[in-house]
Amino acid sequence: SQDFGGLFLGFSFFLIVAALLLMAVLFQFALEQRRSEVGVLLALGFRAGRVRRLFVGEGGVIALGGAVLGGVLGLGFARAMIHGLSSIWREAVGGIPLGFHPQPATVAGGVAAAWLVATGTLWFALRRLARRPARELLQAAGSTGEEDEEVAAVGRRRGWLVLAVLCGLGAVGALASAWRAEQMAAAGGFFGGGAMLLIGGLALAQGWLKRLALAAKSQRPDWRSLALRGLTRRRRRSLATMALLAAGSFLIVSVGVFRLPDPRDTGRRDTGTGGFALVAESTQPVLYDLASAEGRDAYGLPDDLWQGGGVVAFRMREGEEASCLNLNRAQTPRVLGVNPEALASRGAFRFARMAKGLPRSLGWRALDREACLEAGFELGPDEVPAIGDAASIQYALGSRVGGVIPYRDERGREFKLRLVGAVANSILQGNLVIAEEEFVRRFPGEAGYRWFLIDAPADRRERVARELSRALADLGFEVTDARVRLAAFNAVQNTYLGTFQVLGALGLLLGSFGLGAVVLRNVLERRAELALMLAVGFPAERLQTLLLREHGWLLAGGLGIGVLSALLAVLPTVWKLGVPVPVGTLAVTLLAVAANGLLWAWAATRAAMRGNLIEALRND
Template identity: 40%
Template structure:
């Protein structure tokens, strides 16, 4: 029963954190921030794609391309560096940095796991922390909580040192985003970025706010018209799905250990049940002598075994649910009831099959000799 309970615990606890489909883009809180498209360019763009003059300079006049009407661009300056997401197998020493514009900071998009916000305004919009002066030469930055914990190995309030020429830049983590599309980079305010990295000109990272149904047409148009800049646009849901696939792979690896425990538990259960049934041959022979037929005897044995099996599954499941409540409530989203139920049903089926096998072997053995010894 202990092995079955342990296997149930691992299966339920890990499956609860498995990522499913993409988040809704209608809400500004999920990891996409409500932006259907994300774009990057190999060469910097200097013109403002939100202005008529900027679009005309890039041959993207809205009058010629009506699909670009009501499309808003949030643009970021980029300092190239190491990927800070789970896609990087090594610990990043020189992370990629994005410069958040004042317009983006004021928009207050994306959900935060935690922050060092103190004032009511900062608590409503933790992005304002990027504009705060914290003294001692430290620069406030924001990163994704997953990147902080598993790639940078830092916690909120800790510092990251970057070598910039002859001096070091001290970056202080003041906010942690909750499962965002910014897992590959960290963000600072644009004024701080321009002061620290004046040689990084133009904009190379863009978030596009538009109606989701227009996303494929807009992406195709921009990639065609801005091909000279190496412009590449992808759905934000696709970027998040890439991160989630890696997380699911890790979960599957650990879940396979639970499967191994299930196999061992099932084999052990079959052996224990068979031994118990054989040790009860005298009892079974006596019951058969007073009128119990083999079918009823088998039902009694199987019922007892299912009771123990069910107790193990319920114990493991309840312990797993209690263990994941704090983390899962912070993460949000529905529990994957269907997949967890399927896995637990597989555990129950394997246990019942082992019980039936042990019972059949025990009842097929001759009971007359056991009755004579009684």
């Protein structure tokens, strides 16, 4: 069967990292509030290790409560997803009823793992603070002496650049392996490459923040340099905020790239319908050519039925459903036999990939064994060229273009279907197409035609469907609008993507909350500074604009790293499947995300600047 657990876990990994980052940031805020308490304990003679254990024990109790609550909420989330797939999203699973069966050991293991990871994160966040001298911890909470030392050392330390280069090289290797690999191995390459791209992007962001800090110190005081000083004042905090936003936007974009739009302009030959208006299938074979005079007479079809249209008939060997409507892995897919020239002359469907050594211009003619041999493509004596839908080949069959599918003819003799090409997102999902000549040789007992692609002008589509259904009713002839068939396939993929995008939405929620928390904390730490600026005549509105501009750069940087990493990570799969990138939809989504982040930053700024700032100046 198809196991989507690995994909869900892979996407969840980025969400888990974002949650841990947010937890570390919030815990760091709490520690900064109590840094004088840590300083007092160290000054009284407590060892740094004992102080760490004290605070980690305190945070560990809270983390345990959060882990248990997360386990309960996780069960509720899983139950809701199963219910959705069994009701409003039932087309995604072909109407198969699904049940929710939680395993206590799995839940307990998840809670324990969450608590251990959370406690480890708290320990790591506390490690630096407990190492600092008691005298420094007892100074003003806003001190950034350590940050200043790092700025002075920026010219000497290039670790961020080395890390970025290493991650870039690692990402290239992972994505190259994803290009060659199949199914879950390709998914592993995608997640590994995406993670390394994110880390590399954040390493570059760290170097960028350091250089901004140097630039701000050397510039004349103006609004820009003030914003740069504020942005780089707490660089680790700024970097964590960018990482939160990058993880969420990575999830949204990497999933959104594969979201399929509603079929439009389906009259074009390079679309998923191949330019055909109707798809038909019969339970009994049609023995005559429906477009010929003999066929029209035999079945009582009107003479003008095919005016401005036509039909491509396929022989059919029954097999397992190999489309996204089947949750199981198809071992023996359905095979169709067609005259390759009937599709090649129409230029039907868009080819996503051809086997290595075959030009894409060969298209459907690659089903002709002689054409493959003339192009220098080697075929074994028991290999038959076959073409299928790219998604079906990769996911339903677990194979790839250039691979082979073992099959048996009607005499029980084994032969191999060699996948010489793949068409992009089409109504051919669930089928493998071979040349009619090879089909007749392998399955001579399959008489007539049982699967049809029908050309019809838009104004005659309904009439053609009605006449064919009437005349061929005794043969179990069922006609479907090609757009409806394609939309049904797209709905399944989009439903699965929707479940993954829920994780992206949660990641962005964490990122937005983290941005708001950082803005709030930064402004609260600088209330005295802002009060002084108000006292010397700076307008409050200008200060709010300054703060929004300062944190808007964090938002732009985080979204930029996440979006660019996602686009680079999905490139191998996009090229392999021939998926068109929905640029418009992604742009609207990212604009909404940016607006949401700015809203959180604005709300946090307003909340922090509310009240009497002059009082903060008196208390400083």
